[in-house]
Amino acid sequence: ILQRPPRQPVKTTPPDDIALTLEIPFTLPHSMRMRGTVRHVVIFCLGIQSIAAQHESCPAANTITNELPSEELDGRLLQLEWVGITGQVAFALSENGLLYRTANYGQSWSNETLLGKLRGVEAAVSDFNGRRHRGIAQVVHFPGRPNEVFLIGYTALGAFDKGVSYVQPCGHELPMNTCIQSPGDKPVTSLGLPPYVKIHPEIKSLVLAMLTRDECFKPPPHECANDLFYSPDFGMSWTNLTANSKGEIVSFVDFDWATSTEKGDPDNHILATVYRTREKLDARQYGQWDKFVDFVRSKDLFASTDNEAELKCGNAIKSVQGTLFVAATRDCNRDETTYTSRNVQLHVSHDHGKTFSPVCFPVGLEDRGYSILDVSHETAWVCVDHDEEDFLDAAQPVGNVYTSDKDMELFGLSQRRTYKPQFAVDFDRVKGLPATFISNQISESALDDPMLLTGKATFESFMQSRITFSEGASWQFLKAPTHNARGDPYRCQGECHLHLHGPSSWYRWGDGDTSWFPSLYSHANAPGIVLGSDGDTSWFPSLYSHANAPGIVLGVGNVGAFLAADAASLSTFLSRDGGQTWEEVRSSPHIYEFGDHGGIILMAEHASSASTDAIYFSRDEGRCWEGPIQLRHPMRIDNIRVEPNSNSHVFVAHGTVLDYRGNAVTQLVTVDLKSLLSADQYTDCNETHYETWSPTTEHCLLGSNFTMRRRRRDARCFMGMDHEHTIEADLHHPTCRCTFEQDVRCEYGFERNRQGTACELQQQEHFNLTCATSLNDRHWRSTGDALVANDQCTHAQAVLKSAPSHGSSHHTSSLVLMFRIFGIFILVVTLLLVLAWFAATQLPEYLPDGLRDNLQDSTEKMSAAFCTFKSWVEERLSGDSLQYERARQQFQPLADAGEEHDHTDPNPL
Numbered sequence: 001i002l003q004r005p006p007r008q009p010v011k012t013t014p015p016d017d018i019a020l021t022l023e024i025p026f027t028l029p030h031s032m033r034m035r036g037t038v039r040h041v042v043i044f045c046l047g048i049q050s051i052a053a054q055h056e057s058c059p060a061a062n063t064i065t066n067e068l069p070s071e072e073l074d075g076r077l078l079q080l081e082w083v084g085i086t087g088q089v090a091f092a093l094s095e096n097g098l099l100y101r102t103a104n105y106g107q108s109w110s111n112e113t114l115l116g117k118l119r120g121v122e123a124a125v126s127d128f129n130g131r132r133h134r135g136i137a138q139v140v141h142f143p144g145r146p147n148e149v150f151l152i153g154y155t156a157l158g159a160f161d162k163g164v165s166y167v168q169p170c171g172h173e174l175p176m177n178t179c180i181q182s183p184g185d186k187p188v189t190s191l192g193l194p195p196y197v198k199i200h201p202e203i204k205s206l207v208l209a210m211l212t213r214d215e216c217f218k219p220p221p222h223e224c225a226n227d228l229f230y231s232p233d234f235g236m237s238w239t240n241l242t243a244n245s246k247g248e249i250v251s252f253v254d255f256d257w258a259t260s261t262e263k264g265d266p267d268n269h270i271l272a273t274v275y276r277t278r279e280k281l282d283a284r285q286y287g288q289w290d291k292f293v294d295f296v297r298s299k300d301l302f303a304s305t306d307n308e309a310e311l312k313c314g315n316a317i318k319s320v321q322g323t324l325f326v327a328a329t330r331d332c333n334r335d336e337t338t339y340t341s342r343n344v345q346l347h348v349s350h351d352h353g354k355t356f357s358p359v360c361f362p363v364g365l366e367d368r369g370y371s372i373l374d375v376s377h378e379t380a381w382v383c384v385d386h387d388e389e390d391f392l393d394a395a396q397p398v399g400n401v402y403t404s405d406k407d408m409e410l411f412g413l414s415q416r417r418t419y420k421p422q423f424a425v426d427f428d429r430v431k432g433l434p435a436t437f438i439s440n441q442i443s444e445s446a447l448d449d450p451m452l453l454t455g456k457a458t459f460e461s462f463m464q465s466r467i468t469f470s471e472g473a474s475w476q477f478l479k480a481p482t483h484n485a486r487g488d489p490y491r492c493q494g495e496c497h498l499h500l501h502g503p504s505s506w507y508r509w510g511d512g513d514t515s516w517f518p519s520l521y522s523h524a525n526a527p528g529i530v531l532g533s534d535g536d537t538s539w540f541p542s543l544y545s546h547a548n549a550p551g552i553v554l555g556v557g558n559v560g561a562f563l564a565a566d567a568a569s570l571s572t573f574l575s576r577d578g579g580q581t582w583e584e585v586r587s588s589p590h591i592y593e594f595g596d597h598g599g600i601i602l603m604a605e606h607a608s609s610a611s612t613d614a615i616y617f618s619r620d621e622g623r624c625w626e627g628p629i630q631l632r633h634p635m636r637i638d639n640i641r642v643e644p645n646s647n648s649h650v651f652v653a654h655g656t657v658l659d660y661r662g663n664a665v666t667q668l669v670t671v672d673l674k675s676l677l678s679a680d681q682y683t684d685c686n687e688t689h690y691e692t693w694s695p696t697t698e699h700c701l702l703g704s705n706f707t708m709r710r711r712r713r714d715a716r717c718f719m720g721m722d723h724e725h726t727i728e729a730d731l732h733h734p735t736c737r738c739t740f741e742q743d744v745r746c747e748y749g750f751e752r753n754r755q756g757t758a759c760e761l762q763q764q765e766h767f768n769l770t771c772a773t774s775l776n777d778r779h780w781r782s783t784g785d786a787l788v789a790n791d792q793c794t795h796a797q798a799v800l801k802s803a804p805s806h807g808s809s810h811h812t813s814s815l816v817l818m819f820r821i822f823g824i825f826i827l828v829v830t831l832l833l834v835l836a837w838f839a840a841t842q843l844p845e846y847l848p849d850g851l852r853d854n855l856q857d858s859t860e861k862m863s864a865a866f867c868t869f870k871s872w873v874e875e876r877l878s879g880d881s882l883q884y885e886r887a888r889q890q891f892q893p894l895a896d897a898g899e900e901h902d903h904t905d906p907n908p909l
Contacts (some may be wrong), residue, residue: 057714058624064676065630071109071668074098077654080641081139083162085146086721087643087650091163092668097121097135097153101163105650106670112163119172121153142199150197150207150235167235183209183229183238195229200257206268207231209238210252225251225281228272230301241270245302251275253293256319258352269299271317271324271353289315289344289368291332297353311347311356320375323408324349326356327370346370346382348408357409360771361402362749362762371399371425374437378406379471379789383418383425392452396459397421398442403472403745406789410748413762414472417442419463419504426463426502428543432550432725433578433695435471435702435788438478438543440464440502440563463563465499467579469701471788473745474756478582480559485571485584490559498573498582499563500555506542540570540608541591548646549598550708550725551578551695552621556589556606567609574601574622576713578695585622593640595649597719599711600673602651607636615653619716629671633657647721649673682718689715692728700736703743703793738793744800750784759784 079093092100098113112118113135121135140150151158158180160166173179183195200206209229216224229238242249251274258269273293275281280292295314296302313332318325327344343366346359361367361384371383385399399420402411419426419440426440446452446462466475478498483489490496543555553575558564572586591606600619605612612635614628634657641652650672656664674682694707707728711719738744746752746759749767753760761767761784785800787793 059626062626063628063630064671066671066676068632068669068671069107070632071100071666073100073666073668075666077666079139080652080654081141081149082643083141083147083149087645087648089162090643090652091139091149093136093139097137099136099139099151102668103163105648105672106652106668107672109668117163117166118151118158119168138197140197140199142201142204144201144204145199145234148234150199152195152197178236180235181237183211183227183231183240198255198257200268201259203268205232205234206257207235208255208257208270210255225275226253228252228255228270230268230270232268239301241302249274249276249296249302250278250281253315254317256317258297258324259319259322268301269297269352270301271295271297271319272302273314273317289327289329289342291329295326295328295353311353314347315344318372319352320372320380322350322352323375323380324353325359325370325372325380326353330366342366343368344370348380350408357407358771359404359409359411360748360768361400361411362413362768363400364768371420373401373425373427374429375408377434377471377790378408380404380408380411381414381427381472382411383420383427385420392447396442396446398459399425401427401439401472403789405747412745412747412749413751414468414745415439415441415466415475417444419460419502421504424502424504424506426504428502428545430553430578431545432547433701434706436467436469436578436695437472438465438467438500438502438553438579439475440499440504441466443562460565461562463499464497464561465502465557465563469578469580469696470742471702471745473743473788474741474752478579481573481581481583483584484559485587492560495561496559497561498557498559500543500557500573501540501563501570503542505540505556540567540589541606544592546594546598546646548725549594550710551693552576552594552598552601553579554592554601559584570609572603576621580695583622585625591637591640591653593642593651594646595642595651597647597711597723597725599717599719600649602640602642602653604637604640604653607638607655611636620713623713631669632667635667647723649718685711685715685717685719685723689717698736700742700793702788703736703738703791705733705736735792735794738787738791738796738799740799743788743791743793743796744785745788747784747786 073092073094075095075098077092078095079091081091081093083089083091088105089101089103090106092102092109094100098111099118100109101112102109113121118136134153136151136153138152140152142148147162149160149162151160158167158169167178167180168174170179170181195209195211197207197209200208207230209231210226211229213223213225213227225242227243228241230241231238242252249272253273253275255270255272258271273295275284275292276294283292284290285292291313293313293315295311295317297310311326311328313329314326315329316325316327326347326349328347330343330345346367347356348359349356359382361382363384363386365386365388367384368387369385371385373381373383375381381401381403383399383401388394388396396417397420398417400413401415401418403414404411419442428438430436430438440463442459443462443464446459449457449462451457452459452462465478467478468475478500480490480492480496480498540556541554543553545553555573556570557573558569558571564570567589570589571584572588572590572592573582574585575582586603589606589609590603592601592603594601598621600617601622602615602617603625604615613631613633615631615637616625616627617629618625635653635655636657637653637655639654641654642648642650650670653669654666657667659665689711690709691712692707693710694705695701696706699705699707709726709728711717740758741756744759749762750759751762752758787796787800
């Protein structure tokens with residue numbers, strides 16, 4: 001089942017950014033995400049004066065001591081959502097369910113709950129663990145309705161118009177006012193968990209909400225089930241789809257909208273994984289892939305069964321940009337009710353669940369889960385965590401990353417041993433640029449290191465960062481800067497590369513149990529929970545880029561042979577050319593955020609390193625750092641935020657400060673950039689302040705001459721909310737000449753050799769020879785290479801070993817030729833056996849006795865030899881000797897068995 005990843009991370013993701021994971025189903029009590037000390041949130045509407053100078057051209061140092069307005073929250077910040085399109089209105093949700101609102105860019109905040117604006121949220125309810133909760137649990141915002149938000153609570157479900165007016169839950173509305181109807185026949189006050197809500201991405205009035213029944217909080221546990229509700233009018237009325245199915249569905253497990261439906265089809269197609277009978281529900285397999293769960297698709301709210309397309313044992317689903325992925329158990333036809341499913345098969349559908357094709361990975365190890373990392377340009381990226389036979393191989397927290405052909409059915413191997421701990425894959429796109437990704441990989445040398453073998457080191461001690469500028473066709477180390485932030489040269493012993501912390505460093509485990517939550521979500525780039533550190537210094541800001549700040553990448557890491565995991569060894573690095581080159585900008589872990597389309601970078605010491613009373617900023621992409629902006633009290637800053645498009649100069653920082661009693665409390669601090677800069681410092685950009693820029697010296701990405709118009713680094717002017725970065729076409733030289741390194745990928749069954757100079761056949765002992773897609777109507781190239789999807793380079797014949805091919809290819813390969821020869825051989829042997837049978841059964845009556853006996857003896861020997869050969873072939877081709885993959889993480893997972901997850905949808909992928 002697709003278990004929703006954690007709540008959407010704090011910084012918002014552009015629509016084309018995907019990080020998803022198919023997970024094993026497990027209900028995570030919401031209370032597990034609400035622990036820790038009270039927090040402060042600090043907000044900066046950044047006003048800036050010249051402060052510090054690293055170079056001669058930098059402004060003179062100047063400390064900003066302006067009094068900053070402050071506000072206190074009652075607990076840790078769970079969620080921060082901007083509403084509308086200007087960034088003027090935002091909502092902050094505390095862990096205690098209180099909702100705060102600002103309508104003036106954070107200059108002041110009002111507690112909407114205490115003001116009595118939210119009715120029906122006073123009553124408290126208990127969760128699975130007996131903890132009591134009240135108030136709002138989540139704010140759901142849909143960009144298609146920028147002024148409207150769903151408030152989801154343990155005791156109320158409501159919607160409003162940017163908070164100017166609230167539509168109260170029915171039973172709590174004012175006379176003559178409309179109200180939001182609670183899903184089901186009972187008030188939400190009787191429910192122990194808030195509903196899991198999805199608003200239709202294209203039709204803004206359609207809403208789905210899944211609620212857990214009351215029986216789940218009472219014995220016996222087998223009565224527990226989920227109901228799915230449908231609203232055609234943004235929550236004003238609801239239909240129970242479990243009841244609407246007339247007994248065909250007894251419980252829902254997961255659901256999604258079928259978007260971009262084909263012409264002529266209804267707009268409210270619904271995808272779901274369900275239990276079809278009470279017997280299947282009672283036999284459910286908690287925390288495992290469950291063969292009793294099926295995938296269904298309905299276009300009439302499940303009122304009939306003749307319009308449902310079904311994939312038996314389909315557990316996990318995710319619809320991404322019109323492509324549907326479903327993970328189904330392979331062995332669902334086994335009759336044993338106690339049998340636990342271990343392995344799964346990924347299926348893909350391009351018609352929203354009407355038909356499916358199996359997905360083929362070339363490594364012949366069974367799959368137990370998938371992380372769908374990215375889908376773009378007719379290419380999908382999937383991380384598969386294979387279950388190796390060798391103990392050390394199986395112990396590695398890694399997966400293999402594969403890229404697809406244009407049909408997303410055949411996948412070629414892009415990278416081995418990509419770091420993949422519990423709920424995140426260290427793999428991220430550099431946003432705003434094509435073909436560029438950064439990942440973390442466990443070094444192949446780890447398995448031979450005596451420190452690891454004796455338990456004195458972990459696999460994480462051998463982590464290295466890699467970057468690709470070719471959609472994963474080739475990977476290389478990040479180029480280390482020559483000097484650190486103090487101007488001293490790096491002195492490395494052995495390898496000297498740059499390594500950066502990825503998404504996995506942005507997540508951590510809860511206190512003492514198997515629950516989990518993100519420490520600080522922002523750099524996963526989507527709205528969601530924001531939890532503080534509680535003094536934990538083992539998590540760090542992750543790699544960060546934004547589509548509205550093209551080319552700029554920030555990260556925390558170190559220069560050396562491997563990635564360090566202690567704050568004292570880490571620094572903060574910046575690239576302004578999409579990862580081609582890097583510079584160290586601060587000598588300790590810092591938290592960071594973009595504003596003004598990348599024209600402003602705000603940065604402060606991160607909570608993992610130390611408390612700080614200073615925040616710095618740069619107006620020239622990190623060349624000069626101005627400030628500090630002086631805080632009233634030292635703070636352990638967890639995160640810095642800005643409105644989702646990174647266009648504004650209003651920033652939000654949150655963390656903990658100590659009050660006069662020594663307790664951790666919260667502040668909201670607003671700084672307006674324009675009020676702090678003089679008129680000659682805060683100037684608007686004009687045409688002379690821009691340049692034509694490319695991330696590479698050759699100006700080539702995906703075979704095209706790629707150049708952009710962006711602000712010059714030394715301009716220090718402000719682009720404004722309405723600015724847009726544009727890609728400029730070179731009409732004289734629109735394309736580039738093909739190179740093997742940048743434009744050629746290895747196809748199914750092939751991978752790059754160690755020198756990176758050719759695509760070679762994968763090692764045969766782990767090669768998948770039984771994939772239905774590859775053996776039926778799809779073929780490999782004879783050389784195993786092809787141009788990267790959407791690559792526009794010229795003179796492909798010079799770098800490919802045969803005719804060029806974009807995406808999937810249909811040339812007969814040596815492997816297919818081998819199978820054809822083998823098939824002809826089997827046919828010939830079969831004909832010989834038929835002739836032998838005829839000779840042994842029909843011909844003997846016409847032969848003398850001695851000749852008849854010799855013929856029968858020869859026929860028996862031939863038959864025995866053929867049976868022996870047949871058994872040998874079946875043993876080599878059977879799946880019994882293959883292994884399985886661990887179902888862990890994020891569809892941002894497919895997760896591990898026995899691990900609990902929240903019913904919230906982050907991103908993703």
